[in-house]
Amino acid sequence: MEEQINQMPRIGDMAPDFTADTTYGPLRFSEYNKGSWVILFSHPADFTPVCTTEMSGFAIQSDEFKALNTKLIGLSIDSIHAHVAWVNNVKKNSGVLFNFPIIADIDMKVSKLYGMLQPNESQTAAVRAVFIIDPTGKVRLMMYYPLNVGRNMNEILRVLKxxxxxxxxxVALPLNWVPGxxxxVPPPKTVPDMEEREKSNYEMVDFYLAKKNL
Structure with a gap:
């Protein structure tokens, strides 16, 4: 049982497929992912303060994710009824609608599939996991936060971009890179490539570290 809980995809793996009930109806993940990037993220529980701020943050910036050809999908180990009640409560109190599917993972199937249950943190609540999955279905980035620390939405957008x-x-991106x-530039792999680079108009920190504007 514990081995199953600790299982998680690795960067470069194909995202495990699943079917689930969500706040926008039944969903097969591979179909939802087809042709677009997806950010799959979990939260510990509905009607909790940190989770409310996070889900509201995703909803508020959903248009920016959409412009980046990226779909959002949340998850917690709560029932569909709890999810819908929470969505309604937040909308009434703040005017923010969680306008993306939230998986009702009451049987913990998806949480176990993606390693969202961390036994030393909680046996019954998913940690704050973030998976960025590309249009081919490949896992490209993972972030894990504990139950009591909220995520940084600016960082999620930054790494997606x-x-x-x-x-x-x-190309590759340096420390703290933001668009603009x-x-x-990838380092040279041969001596001729190295010599050619020295004639380029790149900003040369050294032959293996060269920068350019896009």
Whole structure:
């Protein structure tokens, strides 16, 4: 049992597929993921303060995620009735609608599949996990937060943009990179490549570390 709880996908793995009931109806994850990026994120419980701030943050910035061809999908180990009641409560109190599916993972099936249950943190509540999955269904990034620390929405958006930029331009991104800043050109693999680089207009910190503007 514990081995199953601790199982989690790794970066580069294909995201495990599943079917689930959500606040927007039944869903097969592979169909939801098809043709777009997906951010799958879990929260410990409905009607809790930190989770309310986080889910509201995703909802408030949902248009920005949509513009990045990215769908959102939440999860907790609560019933669909609790989810709908919470969505209604937050909308009435703050005017914010959780306008993305929230998985009712009452049997913990998806939580176990994605390693969202961390036994030394909680046996029955999912930690604050974030999975960024690309349009091919591959896991590209994972973040795990404990129950009592909220996530940083700016960082989630930053790494999503970084992954998309790296894919589009075949580059790497330096420390604290944000869109508009220089990117890192992959290092040369041969001596001729090294010599060619020295003639380029890249910003050369050294032959293996060169930056350019996009």
């Amino acid at each position: 970084a992954l998309q930029t790296a894919d589009k331009h075949g 800043e220089q990117v890192i």
